Amino acid sequence: MAVTIKDVAKLSGVSISTVSRVINDSKPVSPEVKRKVLEVIEEIGYKPNEIARTLVTKKSYLIGVIVTDLADSYVADMVRGIEEIGKMYNYDILLCSSYGDKEAELKYIQLLNRKQVEGMILISSTLDDEVDKKVSEYDIPFVYLSRYSKSEKYPTVSIDYHFAAYEMTKYLISLGHEKIGYVGYLEDENSTQYEKINGYKRAMNEMELDSSHIFKTKGLNIREGYSALNNSLTENGVTALLCSSDKIAIGALNYCYDNNIKTPEDISIVGFGDIQIASLIRPKLTTVKEPFYDIGAVAIRKIIKELSKEPSEEKHIKLPYQIQKRDSSRKL
Amino acid sequence: MAVTIKDVAKLSGVSISTVSRVINDSKPVSPEVKRKVLEVIEEIGYKPNEIARTLVTKKSYLIGVIVTDLADSYVADMVRGIEEIGKMYNYDILLCSSYGDKEAELKYIQLLNRKQVEGMILISSTLDDEVDKKVSEYDIPFVYLSRYSKSEKYPTVSIDYHFAAYEMTKYLISLGHEKIGYVGYLEDENSTQYEKINGYKRAMNEMELDSSHIFKTKGLNIREGYSALNNSLTENGVTALLCSSDKIAIGALNYCYDNNIKTPEDISIVGFGDIQIASLIRPKLTTVKEPFYDIGAVAIRKIIKELSKEPSEEKHIKLPYQIQKRDSSRKL
DNA sequence: TTGAAAGCGGTACCAA
DNA sequence: TTGGTACCGCTTTCAA
Numbered sequence: 001m002a003v004t005i006k007d008v009a010k011l012s013g014v015s016i017s018t019v020s021r022v023i024n025d026s027k028p029v030s031p032e033v034k035r036k037v038l039e040v041i042e043e044i045g046y047k048p049n050e051i052a053r054t055l056v057t058k059k060s061y062l063i064g065v066i067v068t069d070l071a072d073s074y075v076a077d078m079v080r081g082i083e084e085i086g087k088m089y090n091y092d093i094l095l096c097s098s099y100g101d102k103e104a105e106l107k108y109i110q111l112l113n114r115k116q117v118e119g120m121i122l123i124s125s126t127l128d129d130e131v132d133k134k135v136s137e138y139d140i141p142f143v144y145l146s147r148y149s150k151s152e153k154y155p156t157v158s159i160d161y162h163f164a165a166y167e168m169t170k171y172l173i174s175l176g177h178e179k180i181g182y183v184g185y186l187e188d189e190n191s192t193q194y195e196k197i198n199g200y201k202r203a204m205n206e207m208e209l210d211s212s213h214i215f216k217t218k219g220l221n222i223r224e225g226y227s228a229l230n231n232s233l234t235e236n237g238v239t240a241l242l243c244s245s246d247k248i249a250i251g252a253l254n255y256c257y258d259n260n261i262k263t264p265e266d267i268s269i270v271g272f273g274d275i276q277i278a279s280l281i282r283p284k285l286t287t288v289k290e291p292f293y294d295i296g297a298v299a300i301r302k303i304i305k306e307l308s309k310e311p312s313e314e315k316h317i318k319l320p321y322q323i324q325k326r327d328s329s330r331k332l
Numbered sequence: 333m334a335v336t337i338k339d340v341a342k343l344s345g346v347s348i349s350t351v352s353r354v355i356n357d358s359k360p361v362s363p364e365v366k367r368k369v370l371e372v373i374e375e376i377g378y379k380p381n382e383i384a385r386t387l388v389t390k391k392s393y394l395i396g397v398i399v400t401d402l403a404d405s406y407v408a409d410m411v412r413g414i415e416e417i418g419k420m421y422n423y424d425i426l427l428c429s430s431y432g433d434k435e436a437e438l439k440y441i442q443l444l445n446r447k448q449v450e451g452m453i454l455i456s457s458t459l460d461d462e463v464d465k466k467v468s469e470y471d472i473p474f475v476y477l478s479r480y481s482k483s484e485k486y487p488t489v490s491i492d493y494h495f496a497a498y499e500m501t502k503y504l505i506s507l508g509h510e511k512i513g514y515v516g517y518l519e520d521e522n523s524t525q526y527e528k529i530n531g532y533k534r535a536m537n538e539m540e541l542d543s544s545h546i547f548k549t550k551g552l553n554i555r556e557g558y559s560a561l562n563n564s565l566t567e568n569g570v571t572a573l574l575c576s577s578d579k580i581a582i583g584a585l586n587y588c589y590d591n592n593i594k595t596p597e598d599i600s601i602v603g604f605g606d607i608q609i610a611s612l613i614r615p616k617l618t619t620v621k622e623p624f625y626d627i628g629a630v631a632i633r634k635i636i637k638e639l640s641k642e643p644s645e646e647k648h649i650k651l652p653y654q655i656q657k658r659d660s661s662r663k664l
Numbered sequence: 665t666t667g668a669a670a671g672c673g674g675t676a677c678c679a680a
Numbered sequence: 681t682t683g684g685t686a687c688c689g690c691t692t693t694c695a696a
Contacts, residue, residue, distance in 0.1 A: 004689055015667045020691060027692095030665060045469070050446045051392065052689035054383050056672045062426075070412050071608070076402040083402075083429055092447065094394075095427045097415050114382045115424065137377065222612070250612065257614050276403070277609045280554070280582065282589050336673055347683045352675060359676090362681060384673035388688045 003046045012040040023048060054116060063300060064112030064120040066096045066105055073276040074292045075123055078145060081296025082121060089304050091118075102128040109134050119143075119303035121296075125220075126188070127151050141306040143299040147245075147273070147290070148191045148220075155302060155312075157295045159321040161192045164288045165199030168270055169242055171323055173207055176332035177240035177268060180204065181213035183228055183252060184244030185220050196244050196272065213238050217248055225251020239267055239332055246271035246278045246287055253281065253328065268329035274322075283327035291319050335378045344372040355380060386448060395632060396444030396452040398428045398437055405608040406624045407455055410477060413628025414453060421636050423450075434460040441466050451475075451635035453628075457552075458520070459483050473638040475631040479577075479605070479622070480523045480552075487634060487644075489627045491653040493524045496620045497531030500602055501574055503655055505539055508664035509572035509600060512536065513545035515560055515584060516576030517552050528576050528604065545570050549580055557583020571599055571664055578603035578610045578619055585613065585660065600661035615659035623651050 005023075009016040014033055021027045022037045029037075040046070054060045063086055067075050083093050094117060096108040105124065109131065112120060119141040122131070125148045132153065135142055144154040172180050182200045184193050197214070204211035213236060217228040225248030233255075243249035249271030256263050263269050263283055271278060274289035298317055306312050337355075341348040346365060353359045354369045361369075372378070386392045395418055399407045415425050426449055428440040437456065441463065444452055451473040454463070457480045464485065467474055476486040504512050514532045516525050529546070536543035545568060549560040557580030565587075575581035581603030588595050595601050595615055603610060606621035630649055638644050 006689080016690080017667055017669095017692080018665085021666090024691080028665065033665085047442065047446050049387075049448060049689050051383055051386050051448045052672090053691075054672090055381075055387055055674085055689080056691045058672080060383065070402065070408040070415075071405065073403065073405065073408075073608075076405075076408045079427075080402050080429060083427060087428075092443070093427050095411075095415060095425050096419075097412060110379065111424070114379050116381060116383045254614065276405075277612055280609055281613050282586065338673080348674080349676080349683060349685090350681085353682090356675080360681060365681085381673050384688090385675075386688095387673080387690090388675045390688080 002049070003044050004049070005046070007044060008037065008040050008046050011044065012037045058116075060116040060118055061091050062094050062115065062117045063091050063303060064094045064096070064108070064115070064117035065123070066098055066108045066112070066120070067123040068098055068100050068125060070095075070097060074147065074273060074290070077276075077292035078123055078296035078299075081293040081298075082300045083296075085297040085300050086304075091300070091304065098124065100125065102131055105131050106134055109138070113138050113140070118307055119300075121145060121299050121303070125149060127154075141303040143302055145295060145299055146192075148188070148193065150190060150192060155299075155315050155317075157298045157302070157317045157319065158192070159288075159290055160318050161195040162199040162202075164272070164321045164323075165196040165242065166203045167199075168272075168288055168323055169200045169203035171325070172240045172242065172268060172270065172329065173203065173209070175240070175268065175329060178209050179213065179236070179238045180209065180211075180240045180242060181215055181233075181238040182211070182242050182244070183215040183217060183225060183248055185217045185224070185248075186214075193244055200242055215241075217244075217251075220245060220247060222247045222251040222254070225249065226255045227251075229255045233267075234261065240329065241267060241269045243269065243271050246273040246275045246285060249285055249287065249328075250277065250281060253283075253285070263328050264330040268332075270329050274324055278324075279326065285324075286326045286329040287324050289322040289324045291321065294319055334381070335376050336381070337378070339376060340369065340372050340378050343376065344369045390448075392448040392450055393423050394426050394447065394449045395423050395635060396426045396428070396440070396447070396449035397455070398430055398440050398444070398452070399455040400430055400432050400457060402427075402429060406479065406605060406622070409608075409624035410455055410628035410631075413625040413630075414632045415628075417629040417632050418636075423632070423636065430456065432457065434463055437463050438466055441470070445470050445472070450639055451632075453477060453631050453635070457481060459486075473635040475634055477627060477631055478524075480520070480525065482522060482524060487631075487647050487649075489630045489634070489649045489651065490524070491620075491622055492650050493527040494531040494534075496604070496653045496655075497528040497574065498535045499531075500604075500620055500655055501532045501535035503657070504572045504574065504600060504602065504661065505535065505541070507572070507600065507661060510541050510664075511545065511568070511570045512541065512543075512572045512574060513547055513565075513570040514543075514574050514576070515547040515549060515557060515580055517549045517556070517580075518546075525576055532574055547573075549576075549583075552577060552579060554579045554583040554586070557581065558587045559583075561587045565599075566593065572661065573599060573601045575601065575603045578605040578607045578617060581617055581619065581660075582609065582613060585615075585617070596660050596662040600664075602661050606656055610656075611658065617656075618658045618661040619656050621654040621656045623653065626651055
């Protein structure tokens with residue numbers, strides 16, 4: 001059995017109250033007593049039991065984080081931001097991976113609550129109705145992080161997808177491209193995918209360019225970016241492709257590589273996200289840099305603020321993005 | 333204030349002992365009482381406080397995981413394995429990132445202990461002496477996971493790097509290559525890097541081939557793989573490169589790409605690890621697949637076994653690896 | 665400045 | 681099958 005506050009009290013010949021006071025610096029303790037207690041603590045290597053402490057103070061210093069999949073580098077980046085800022089305020093994170101399964105999300109939300117987390121962050125592509133309901137049952141700060149879905153009800157942290165897509169399209173136009181295609185997943189009406197395509201269309205329309213070269217993908221992965229193109233690409237003479245995500249852009253890049261269409265010589269391809277591989281692959285991908293780490297950081301900061309009853313700022317925070325110009329795009 | 337076991341007891345007209353029994357199914361309870369209690373629990377949405385429970389049972393169902401950096405996909409993969417298997421046994425993970433800072437590791441080891449984790453997994457390139465010492469202070473199951481360092485003292489899970497390198501070299505030889513270079517970081521004597529280079533040398537010596545084409549890197553990252561090559565590569569007519577890690581291999585690949593040396597036409601390049609990008613870049617990288625997910629899974633399983641007092645198997649577990657033949661290598 | 669004692673929300677033993 | 685109660689390790693009144 002580990003040493004407890006009682007052992008310290010006994011060995012230093014004081015009450016546990018006094019020991020508690022010295023370890024917490026909560027109330028004045030005479031110097032000699034303090035010294036003695038500290039000495040004993042050092043000697044027997046006493047470490048307060050945080051569980052016991054939590055039980056009485058109600059502060060677990062735990063934040064629950066439910067993610068879809070750590071294998072997605074952007075998720076890992078968000079978690080890094082969450083963790084690092086959390087640590088600055090002595091918070092630890094309890095991690096759960098749902099792999100996109102809403103039952104799992106539901107289960108973890110309950111689990112984390114039983115473990116007395118003080119706040120929760122959910123990173124998930126879509127916000128399921130039941131999950132939404134379950135979250136509202138609990139009365140702890142919550143932030144919803146998603147690259148795809150929006151939520152009015154819960155606080156979110158993201159970038160302005162519409163403007164980002166708009167700006168990126170303008171950039172391609174400035175490079176001299178006129179036949180610019182859009183590649184993306186367009187199933188869910190309420191998703192950020194629509195903000196992106198609208199940004200694209202707006203930029204195209206402003207310049208009176210044809211915004212009808214839409215390549216619909218069947219999903220959000222590399223494979224689907226690859227197969228959305230097929231042979232329709234070369235037929236209509238598109239010279240640039242705005243992809244709704246880096247994965248899709250990489251799929252497109254691979255498609256071109258395999259079909260002897262050179263990037264960026266024959267076609268410019270740009271992505272969205274700036275996930276890790278974006279700058280690792282060759283050619284390096286031109287893309288919209290979403291500040292994943294910062295998104296995580298801001299999310300947990302928001303939670304911690306709420307926890308300390310500070311007036312919380314706006315509910316939906318938009319962070320700045322950047323247009324990362326690299327090698328997969330060039331002047332026509 | 334959330335509802336407690338007392339509320340349930342009061343509302344169902346029984347003692348808290350009885351309520352405890354029904355929620356834990358620990359002792360027989362008459363059907364009617366049970367039904368009634370369950371009803372009340374459902375009605376007021378009672379959820380046991382795990383913190384209170386932990387305090388008395390000493391079971392926190394928490395495993396502490398200290399990692400270097402989640403941004404490394406192999407780390408994320410290990411954590412996934414840890415988390416997924418942990419969840420099967422109701423364990424949750426408390427995550428800490430050290431970013432390679434040993435002070436941070438030290439701090440987190442203590443922190444996790446105060447939070448009453450039942451076991452700990454450390455993922456770190458090197459096992460610092462002080463960290464080693466600190467770990468031994470605590471009496472909980474511990475596993476050390478590293479791709480670079482070895483530890484006799486603590487349980488580990490890895491692959492047989494010597495054989496893997498040996499086998500990969502043999503594979504390159506079987507492709508007709510004779511001038512095979514080795515690219516790797518060779519500073520730390522006690523590292524797995526030496527097992528790899530020895531595997532390489534053994535394979536080369538067995539075929540009486542020259543094993544002196546060693547390119548020393550100054551680190552383990554892409555950049556260092558890139559710069560280790562410089563112009564020495566083409567001079568000596570090496571036709572294949574065995575790299576000690578995928579990152580280094582990618583650096584090599586990039587070096588070749590930038591210097592107009594075609595892979596695999598002019599040179600075959602193979603890596604070690606099979607991290608995520610290995611199969612995403614073009615050409616897809618031939619590499620030794622280290623089962624990161626499984627390594628994490630086996631590590632936590634080992635901890636859970638120890639926790640349940642099962643006889644633990646061997647201390648240092650070696651998992652099978654695979655030679656992933658892809659596009660960055662070909663017949664000479 | 666100190667100690668005693670009442671909890672925090674549970675579990676588990678003992679007696680009924 | 682049940683209830684009473686001690687206790688887990690700590691914080692925090694309240695009195696001294």
